[in-house]
Amino acid sequence: MYKIKDKKALNNDVDWMRVHAPLVARNAKPGHFIILRVDEDGERIPLTIADIDGEDVDIIYQKLGYSTQRLGDMNIGETIADFVGPLGQAAHIRDKKHVVGVAGGVGAAPILPQLRAYKEQGTKVTLILGARNEDYLVLEDTFEKLCDRVIITTDNGSKGQKGMVTDALEPLLKDDESIDHVIAIGPVIMMKFVAKMAQAYQKSIDVSLNPIMIDGTGMCGNCRVDIGGKTYFACIDGPDFEGQEVDYDGLMKRQNYYKDEEHVCYLRLKND
Numbered sequence: 614m615y616k617i618k619d620k621k622a623l624n625n626d627v628d629w630m631r632v633h634a635p636l637v638a639r640n641a642k643p644g645h646f647i648i649l650r651v652d653e654d655g656e657r658i659p660l661t662i663a664d665i666d667g668e669d670v671d672i673i674y675q676k677l678g679y680s681t682q683r684l685g686d687m688n689i690g691e692t693i694a695d696f697v698g699p700l701g702q703a704a705h706i707r708d709k710k711h712v713v714g715v716a717g718g719v720g721a722a723p724i725l726p727q728l729r730a731y732k733e734q735g736t737k738v739t740l741i742l743g744a745r746n747e748d749y750l751v752l753e754d755t756f757e758k759l760c761d762r763v764i765i766t767t768d769n770g771s772k773g774q775k776g777m778v779t780d781a782l783e784p785l786l787k788d789d790e791s792i793d794h795v796i797a798i799g800p801v802i803m804m805k806f807v808a809k810m811a812q813a814y815q816k817s818i819d820v821s822l823n824p825i826m827i828d829g830t831g832m833c834g835n836c837r838v839d840i841g842g843k844t845y846f847a848c849i850d851g852p853d854f855e856g857q858e859v860d861y862d863g864l865m866k867r868q869n870y871y872k873d874e875e876h877v878c879y880l881r882l883k884n885d
Contacts, residue, residue, distance in 0.1 A: 614692035615649075618669050624748050627675050627719055628685050635668035637698045643726035644704030644821070644853045647672070648829045650695040651687070656680045659826040659848070661723035662699060670696070673722035673751065700829045704819065704853045706730045709794040711737040713785060714760075715778050715807050717799025718744055721751040723821050723852075724798045729759060737761050737791070741781045743799070747772035779806050786814040793817070797856065801868065805861035812857050820856035822847045825868060839863050 619631040637647060646661045647670065658680050664671035676685040687693070704727050712731050716724045721742060732738050738759070743766040744750045750772065756763050764781045765773025774781055778799075786792060795818040797807040804820045811818040827833045831849040838845050841858035845851065 614694065615696040616692050617687060617689050620687075620689050623673070623751055626677075627673060627749070627751060629663075629671065629673050630684075631666065631669045631671050632693060632696055633668060634670045634696045634698075637662070637670050637696065638665045638668050641665055641670065641699040642703035643706065643730045644701065644723070645699035646701050646723075646829075646852065647696055647698030648700060648826070649684075649693055649697070651680055651683050652694045655683070655694065657827060657829065658684070659700075659823070659829060661821070661823075661852070663722040663725055665726075670698075673719055675719050697829070701848060701852050702850065704730075704821075706734065707794060707817070707819075709736050711739070711789070711791040712794045712796060713782065713792055714738065714740040715782060715795060715797040715799070715803075716740065716742050717778060717803045718749060719751060720797075720799030720803075720821070721756070724796060725752060725755065725759075727796055728756075732759055739785065739792075740764070741766060741778045741785075743767070743778035743781075743803075745769070777806075778803060779810055782807060782810055786810065786816060794819075795856075796820075801861055801865050804856065804859075808856040808859065808861070818856040819853050820859060821852050822854060822859065822864065823852055838867075 616633045618633050621629050641662050648657045648659050660672045663673045674681050676682045714724050714728050728738050739762045740756050740760045741764045745768045766778050766781050795811040795816050797804045798821040808818050826836045826848045829848045831846045836847040839860035
């Protein structure tokens with residue numbers, strides 16, 4: 614059992630939670646994820662490790678489905694049945710001079726440890742942090758302390774620049790020749806257009822692919838992705854990949870495969 618050490622709501626839909634998991638904390642690196650089960654009858658939930666504090670692991674999750682809502686109902690002092698990790702491949706922290714991170718929504722969680730690793734090696738770090746509105750900006754204060762510059766974008770203009778993250782990214786890539794790498798983490802459609810823009814300006818780019826994962830070991834094949842005409846598995850080969858040749862359209866279709874089943878399962882479990 615894994616004890617919940619701390620917890621707080623970041624907004625109505627997103628929670629931050631700190632879980633005591635010494636073995637995971639000891640071995641975790643930027644890019645790794647865990648799979649948890651709330652209880653012995655729960656489904657497996659993959660979540661990127663957002664931070665490490667001693668023997669504790671921080672996770673950030675959006676309460677979309679039945680199991681994440683159950684996780685959101687848990688309190689400090691309660692225990693989670695399973696908390697397995699670190700899983701996947703650690704992100705490749707490259708030898709770069711100026712990295713621009715682009716985070717959409719809860720993509721702020723997995724991008725945090727990567728940007729911290731770049732900052733610690735002496736790389737200049739700029740972040741574009743986007744959300745639908747001010748209430749859905751995540752970890753803003755943390756990034757302000759970490760990054761050399763933070764640019765806020767909101768869809769409705771409630772804070773920062775009104776528009777998409779790409780609206781803020783293009784002027785940077787156009788005007789600042791020191792930028793030599795981009796990291797994009799967030800909705801697949803966002804990563805698709807950020808990758809296109811980075812390629813147009815001849816910048817390398819890494820993305821974090823989080824399609825539906827089930828077992829986290831590559832056995833089920835459910836998280837396969839096409840990159841440059843080759844098949845990879847996000848759970849064991851990733852979740853971070855070079856972003857130029859990812860089949861984002863295929864990935865978006867795969868993410869929608871089980872929407873109807875998930876809704877039926879949610880209604881059934883909620884009414885049990």
